[in-house]
Amino acid sequence: MATELNEAILTAKQERHKNLFLNYKNLNCFPVELLKGEGLQFLERLYMKRNSITTLPDNLAQKLPNLIELYLHSNNIAVVPEAIGNLARLQSLDLSDNALQLICPEIGRLRSLRHLRLSNNQLKTLPPEIGDLRELETLDVSMNLLCALPERLHQCLSLQYLTADYNDLRHLPRQLCQLHSLNELSMAANSLVSLPLDLGRSRELQFVFVDNNVHLKGLPSYLYNKVIGCSGCGVLPRVSDREQLCVALGEMAVPLPAEVKLMGSETDHVVPLEELAMRALHRSYHHNPKGLNLMPHILLPKSLLDLLQFPLGHCHRCSQPMFTIVYPKLFPLKETALAGVHRRTTVSFVAYCCSIHCLQTFDLQG
Structure with missing residues (x-):
């Protein structure tokens, strides 16, 4: 086997091969x-699937500077060296089915990377620096141990396919709604309780799969005309977290996203002062984004400054940004065209409105 390997590498050197296949070489x-x-x-392309490699050399970029694709599926790699960030031309990196427990921050230096596959590892976190991958189109982190996704992921403006099935995610960052190129989002078999209010507001997002999230009982009504997988959602009872607001319809209670501070009702006549102030500040920020840099941070907590950039959601009726309060309206799944597909009545579409007027005038099929 060693002789065969050496001959293959020698031939590649002599004939200046651009592709080298070293799969199944023990x-x-x-x-x-x-x-x-x-x-x-x-x-340019190195394939080394189904071996038992445990580490990568520190001088990989120095010796293979023109690598475009590195395929290391099904090995025993536990640590990726910091030098991985020196592969300046790398466009595709596949480390699926390895023993990874940590991804180094230097992954964010792969500015040409378009496809990153890390499925079936032992990752508990992802580095925020993944948000520096502005050309990234595909990210697969399914079958890991993730409890959260990095908020900076919204900076991956080219991201089209995001897969995080079979993890332990309870919530998705609302910043993900800023991924306007995202076409497919798959979060099946997690522990999701709620979804961001704006999820589906982008026209580009067409496919959303949240199957087998047994605590998930509400889908943002922006997803009404999308291709949705929600089989197995909301089928088991759950003791509601006392700190989490819920909207009820009959015996069904749909938890609201954790960021929601207040739930409005049809008896309200005045929107809370904090909400009015945030909406006024947002209008100023929207017209002059740099203006807030002049505002002393002591006047506004960081959490509220972040909200100015990334509102809690936008009204499903009039698109008004919302920050601390929502007026929810439930539409049971059985009243929609999806009822015959999923045969679930314990999952609802939820419209989030900014006022009593929008709440009363919003119609899911309008």
Whole structure:
């Protein structure tokens, strides 16, 4: 096997191959032959699936500077070296089915990266620096141990496909609604309790899969005309968290996102002062985003400053931004065209409105 490996690498060097396939070679370590001398300066794609490699060399970028694709599916890699950030031309990195417990922040230096696959590992967190991958189109972190996704993920403005099935996510950052290129979002088999109010507001988002999130009982009504997977959602009873607001329809109680501070009702006549102030500040911020930099931070807590950039949601009737209060309106799934597909009556669409007027005039099918 060693002789066959050496011959394959020697041939690749002599004939200046751009692609090298070293799949199923029983490798226990990264082949040193690839790194001898000047390495393979012309190699663009390296495939090493189904081996037993445990580490990557620190001089990988120095010896293979023109790598565009690095395919390491099904190995035993536990740590990715900081030097991975030096692969300036890398567009596709597949580390699925390894033993990863940590992703180094230097991953954010791969500014050409378009596809990142990290499924079936042991990751508990993702570095915020993933948000620096502005060209990233595909991110797959399914089958890990994630409890949260980084808020800075919204900076990946090219992201089209986000998959995080089979983790332990309870909430999604509302910042994800700023991913205007996102076409498919898959969060099946997690622990989701609620979804961001604005999810589905972008026309680009067409496919949302949240199957088998047994605590999830409400879907934002922006998802009404999307392709939705919600089988197995809301089918088990759950003791409501006392700190979490719920909106009820009959015996069904739908938890609201944790960021919601107040739930309005049809008896309200005045929107709370805090909400009015935030809406006024948002209008000023929207017209002059740099103006807030002049405002002393002591006048406004950081949490509220963040809200000015990323409102809690937008009214499903008039698109008014909302910050601390929502007026929810439930539409049971059985009243929609999806009832025949999912056969669930314990899941609802929830419209979030900014006022009594919008609440009374909003119609899901209008």
